[in-house]
Amino acid sequence: MASGEESPKTAVGGLSVLSVDKGDFKITFDKNVPGERERAAKTVEDLLKRGYAIMVDLPNGKTRRVRKFNSKTCEYIIKDVPPAELPAQAPKELAIRAETVEATAIARPARGCAREAW
Amino acid sequence: MSTEGLERFDAFAGLRTRLGALADLAGEWAGIPMPLDGHPLVIEPTFPGRSVLAPPEQEPPSDVKPRACFWSTYRRCDILIWEDRRGKIECGLIPGMHHFAQDLQTVGASAAWGVEQEARAIQLLATKLSHYAFVRYMLTGMFLETSERSGITYAFRRLRPTVAITTRNDSVRILCALCMHPIAYYARSWAGAMCPTADVIAHLMMMRGDEHMYWRRCNQHPSWRPEAGL
Numbered sequence: 001m002a003s004g005e006e007s008p009k010t011a012v013g014g015l016s017v018l019s020v021d022k023g024d025f026k027i028t029f030d031k032n033v034p035g036e037r038e039r040a041a042k043t044v045e046d047l048l049k050r051g052y053a054i055m056v057d058l059p060n061g062k063t064r065r066v067r068k069f070n071s072k073t074c075e076y077i078i079k080d081v082p083p084a085e086l087p088a089q090a091p092k093e094l095a096i097r098a099e100t101v102e103a104t105a106i107a108r109p110a111r112g113c114a115r116e117a118w
Numbered sequence: 119m120s121t122e123g124l125e126r127f128d129a130f131a132g133l134r135t136r137l138g139a140l141a142d143l144a145g146e147w148a149g150i151p152m153p154l155d156g157h158p159l160v161i162e163p164t165f166p167g168r169s170v171l172a173p174p175e176q177e178p179p180s181d182v183k184p185r186a187c188f189w190s191t192y193r194r195c196d197i198l199i200w201e202d203r204r205g206k207i208e209c210g211l212i213p214g215m216h217h218f219a220q221d222l223q224t225v226g227a228s229a230a231w232g233v234e235q236e237a238r239a240i241q242l243l244a245t246k247l248s249h250y251a252f253v254r255y256m257l258t259g260m261f262l263e264t265s266e267r268s269g270i271t272y273a274f275r276r277l278r279p280t281v282a283i284t285t286r287n288d289s290v291r292i293l294c295a296l297c298m299h300p301i302a303y304y305a306r307s308w309a310g311a312m313c314p315t316a317d318v319i320a321h322l323m324m325m326r327g328d329e330h331m332y333w334r335r336c337n338q339h340p341s342w343r344p345e346a347g348l
Binding site: 018020022024043051062065102104105107109111 | 134135137141145147148149150151152160161162164165230234235236237238239242246266297298299300301302303312313315316319320323327328331335336337
């Protein structure tokens with residue numbers, strides 16, 4: 001696994017969870033608030049367990065889906081998918097510190113506007 | 119503003135807040151969809167409270183055997199063909215959705231959303247888009263974005279399915295309309311359980327983050343189906 005992505009010096013990131021009753025709410029990984037990182041790590045693990053899709057905005061402007069989460073180091077594990085013109089290249093796994101990036105969690109979808117069942 | 123204050127203007131604010139508190143207790147991070155009279159919910163199959171919140175799915179009658187179902191553009195209907203218990207082939211029509219009826223249902227279902235939630239979602243969307251795209255969204259309810267990976271251009275629309283467009287060989291062609299709502303949506307409407315802009319964010323982020331998964335998780339409506347909203 002590659003080491004963590006190059007990150008901004010200040011901790012600005014967080015995870016926005018799309019929600020019915022709140023629009024969205026934000027989970028932060030602030031090291032200065034006691035217990036906050038642990039709570040946030042547990043939340044992210046639970047979100048992934050429940051099938052939420054977590055999309056992380058990388059510093060290079062790309063967005064990738066989180067595959068796993070390392071709760072000890074608070075790092076998102078993503079697969080850096082190669083461009084379409086290079087399909088033979090295997091995707092690389094990258095670890096990204098959660099407090100350095102913005103991410104969005106989306107609940108499992110119900111699809112939509114389906115044809116009436118008969 | 120306090121919940122009491124909001125309730126003076128929005129009759130559903132109290133219920134929304136209580137459902138939110140219930141969702142927090144149950145550990146449902148994305149909340150619980152609001153049940154509305156006359157607007158049946160269609161909920162994601164693994165959602166824990168699905169059997170309570172949504173009406174059970176209708177099964178086809180057990181004494182008939184479905185044979186075919188196809189869309190007739192001429193009649194603007196789905197045509198059903200089935201075999202009855204005596205082996206006789208019968209047919210019937212299911213009228214396609216009427217765009218205005220679907221719009222009216224959406225207006226009814228909008229009672230589930232609050233301005234506060236929509237405002238928060240708009241603020242989040244603003245952080246995800248260029249200034250140009252965000253202004254287009256605020257003024258027209260839609261914006262375009264082209265996928266770097268596939269080259270497909272997506273028209274993300276508020277309260278309508280996202281339209282996937284290809285512009286290869288100097289011609290513009292609609293591939294399909296992609297319809298998806300996180301957790302749940304209200305049947306026969308364009309309304310999802312979440313406020314409209316939260317749905318748009320879900321489409322945008324899934325397209326950017328994992329385009330294959332995005333297509334897999336959406337209903338793909340051909341452009342000529344009324345469900346495409348075109």
